[in-house]
Amino acid sequence: MPDQRITLKDIAQRVGVSTGTVDRVVHKRGHVSAEIRDRIEHAMKEMGYAPNLAARSLANNNKPFRIAIILPDYRQDPYWAQPKEGLERAAESVRHYNVQTEFFSFSMFQPRDFLESVDKALESGPGAVLAAPLFLEEAKILLKGCQLQNIPLVFINTDIEGADILSYIGQDSYQSGVLAGRLLNFGLSDGDHAMLVNLDKEVSNARHLQDKERGFKDYFNGIDKKSIQIHTAVLENFDQPDFMREWAKKQFEQIPRLNGFFVTNSRAYKLVEALDAAVQDRVKIVGFDLIEPNLKLLAQGKIRFLINQNAWHQGYLGILTLVNKMLMSKEIPRTQYLPLDIIVKENVEYYLKRTLELPMVIV
Amino acid sequence: MPDQRITLKDIAQRVGVSTGTVDRVVHKRGHVSAEIRDRIEHAMKEMGYAPNLAARSLANNNKPFRIAIILPDYRQDPYWAQPKEGLERAAESVRHYNVQTEFFSFSMFQPRDFLESVDKALESGPGAVLAAPLFLEEAKILLKGCQLQNIPLVFINTDIEGADILSYIGQDSYQSGVLAGRLLNFGLSDGDHAMLVNLDKEVSNARHLQDKERGFKDYFNGIDKKSIQIHTAVLENFDQPDFMREWAKKQFEQIPRLNGFFVTNSRAYKLVEALDAAVQDRVKIVGFDLIEPNLKLLAQGKIRFLINQNAWHQGYLGILTLVNKMLMSKEIPRTQYLPLDIIVKENVEYYLKRTLELPMVIV
DNA sequence: CAATATGCCGTGTGCGCACACGGATAAATT
DNA sequence: AATTTATCCGTGTGCGCACACGGCATATTG
Incomplete structure (x- = not known):
């Protein structure tokens, strides 16, 4: 632990030059003779120089670092409120580095709206872009735009394979499916049946x-201790209670030992609502996301496990990633998967608090 | 989102005084007339002033903030390597605020050694103290010392009820017991038996x-769906494989339907080693901590769940808490419980990586 | 009334860094 | 030899804040 922090001045004195020259070397701005450059670089290593970020940010404070954020409208799908919150929280915590954020939201059902946001965002002349690229073709235009302007781009939630971006931050869908299989299996008995239920109208998350489905099935194929049979259901009419109840009733008639469900998104509560009270207590349900209706059912024991995709963190890490890269010149991994938190009634409160309290910023 | 950051100068101009006066109000250093003080405070609220931490830390850079850390020697118990790592990591991430840390380790079996560390730590004239107060009486001396020197004190791992400290950071033992009960119960059937196993020589964690035991039993008393019978075992000779095997054999003879174990500390692997191969695959074991031997058995399916106490975070949060209080003048809660992470084979890697990658500091 | 004390407030300096600007030297050109 | 050009390097200023210092009033005292 170095007692005294090494400054530009220190190594300038050591080498016998001015701080300006050292600064030129630090920023590789040229106009320094090879010999002196070598001596400075050598001295920096030897003395263990590390720039004082506080001072750096102060000195840079005239030019803000602006991040354009292209995100689906959270009023269309509450899911997007979570990344948004994380983004806002992160923005708040790096305000002192003069980081500014600007949101460009779009309708998650209209690719053209996305394009429009892309245009607006790029025209605003940002220092970096963070986006949720829901539409493949349109996202490629964003990619080209960023390359042209030579600014870093971060994707959250949805990756585009092979895209030349700074980083992708999201869930490991396959692995979350595997995890769901694991959790369900733990509570099921030999000969039981389980069903993967997809309650969704769109295929934007196709x-x-x-990946989730693949992971889920792979898990059950991989075990040999028990025999659990897997079924699959895709229901677009999840908003019609009558339809749902009817559907559920039929399932149990056809599959008496249907004892487990895996709801592949945050709508597990919709499934619970479709079940009779007695059934609610018997079947094991694994779902996603700590949203209000799910939490209530988790507390009642009617949802056994919730897997937390940590959508909040997507936004948070997104900002930190950009700041780490651009202001702290850190190396960033191409892919950053978020932890898959397992939530039950008994530990849920810590996860709800964590997003509120955990203080953080930059290293 | 305020486009332009508000500075001291801004509010000085607005009120019509100098920055020095505003600064005096900010730091409550007096020597300001009541009227002007009010006007300044009003303007600060109205304009949403927030100090620029970078500038503040720069201006304070001559006087480092030194934190004395009193921790058990991690060579005696690998557990303590985790908080230590978290402490070091946190120290690293706040280095730029000129925060320095100094470790004073002690033997976890010798109260007098602890006292010696306390003396050394207090004599070094720290700006704050962080300690793991394993010994009640001796800890009280530390408490008094800090009160005398008027410096904040943070406890990790072990709390002392009613102690006047800045904050306690640790696990919620009771709740972790409840959680263990929940997880075990999920995999057990009506009529099964479960056993709480305490593999420990000392009573330092008494x-x-x-608390864990209480939580565990409370859980099973609270359910009415199944009937699970609970047993308890305390084994000090966990280091003797022959003894352990013999003991285990006897248990299964006496309790044929003994299908679940809750190992109350990180030594779940010791229990697994004492079981026959067939039994290893059958019984459900819940343990604590992501240490190497446990991880291996988790991957093999011989430990079903590990509850992660996040000992690493204790250290990390400890430093952040002190920095938040002293440098950022934030309010700090008296008790900070750490999340109870549920770890299975399928999500373990995220938790191992998380401690390595997650970048953070201060808000 | 002068001398001193007191309360209030502005000014100046430095923290470490970034960067524009200009000065110095040597090399190349006229 | 005088001038230009290129190369290399030092200096100065400001970022926002903390704080010592000193100045200017007004209040207090001899």
Whole structure:
């Protein structure tokens, strides 16, 4: 632990030059003779120089670092409120580095709206872009735009394979499916049946869904201790209670030992609502996301496990990633998967608090 | 989102005084007339002034903030390596605020050694103290010392009820016991038996153990769906494989339907080693901590769940708490419980990586 | 009334860094 | 030899804040 922090001045004195010259070397701005450059670089290593970020940010304070954020409208789907919150929280915690954020929201059902946001965002001349690229073709235009302007781009939630971006931050859908299988299996008995239920109208998450399904089935194929039979259901009419109840009733008639459900998104509560009280207590349900209706059912024991995708963290890490890269010149991994938190009634409160309290910023 | 950051100068101009006067109000250093003080405070609220931490830390950079850390020697118990790591990591991330840390380790079996560390720590004239107060009486001396020197004190791992400290950071032992009960119960059937196993020689964790046991039993008393019978075992000879095997054999003879174990500390692997191969696959074991031997058995399915106490975070949060209080003048809650992470084979890697990658500091 | 004390407030300096600007030297050109 | 050009390097200023210092009033005292 170095007692005294090494400053530009220190190594300038050591080498016998001015701080300006050292600064030129630090920023590789040229106009320094090879010999002196070598001596400075050598001295920096030897003395263990590390720039004082506080001072750096102060000195840079005239030019803000602006991040354009392209996100679906959270009023269309409450899911997007979570990344948004994380983004806002992160923005708040790096305000002191003069980081500014600007939101460009779009309708998650209209690719053209996305494009419009892309245009607006790029025209605003940002220092970096963070986006949820729901539409593949349109996202490629964003990609090109960022390359042209030579600014870093971060994707959250949805990745585009092979895209030349700074980083992708999201869930590991496949692994979350595997995890769901694991949790369900733990509570099921030999000979039981389980069902994967997809309650969704759109296919915007098609890829995530596929991966989850694959992971879920792979898990059950991989075990040999018990025999659990897996079924699959896709229901677009999850908003019609009557339809749902009817559907559920039929399932149990056809599959008496149907004892487990895996709801692949945050709508597990919709499934519970469709079940009779007695059934609610018997079947094991695994779902996603700590949203209010799910939490209530978790507390009642009617949802056994919730897997927390940590959507909040997507936004948070997104900002931190950009700040780490651009202001702290850190190396960033191409892919950053978020932890898959397992939530039950007994530990849920810590996860709810964590997003509120945990203080953090930059290293 | 305020486009332009508000500075001291801004509000000085607005009120019509100098920055020095505003600064005096900010730091409550007096020598300001009541009227001007009010006007300044009003303007600060109205304009939403927030100090620029970078500038503040720069201006304070001559006087480091030194934190004395009193911790058990991690060579005696690998557990303590985790908080230590968290402490070091946190120290690293706040280095730029000129925060320095100094470790004073002690033997976890010798109260007098602890006292010696306390003396050394207090004599070094720290700006704050962080300690793991394993010994009640001796800890009281530390308490008095800090009160005398008027410096904040943070406890980790072990709390002392009613002690006047800044904050306690640790696990919620009771709740972790409840959680263990929940997890075990999920995999057990009506009529099964479960056993709480305490593999420990010392009673230094007596309190934590009691709480865990209470939580565990409370859980099973609270359910009415199944009937699970609970047993308890305290084994000090966990280091003798022959003894352990013999003991285990006897248990299964006496309790044929013994299908679940809750190991109250990180030594779940010791229990697994004492079981026959067939039994290893059958019984459900819930333990604590992501240590190497446990992880291996988790991957093999021989430990079903590990509850992660996040000992790493104790250290990390400890430093952040002190920095938040002293440098950012934030309010700090008296008790900070750490999340109870549920770890299975399928999500373990995220938790191992998380401690390595997650970048953070201060808000 | 002068001398001193007291309350209030502005000014100046430095923290470490970034960067524009200009000065110095040597090399190349006229 | 005088001038230009290129190369290399030092200096100065400001970022927002903390704080010592000193100045200017007004109040207090001899």
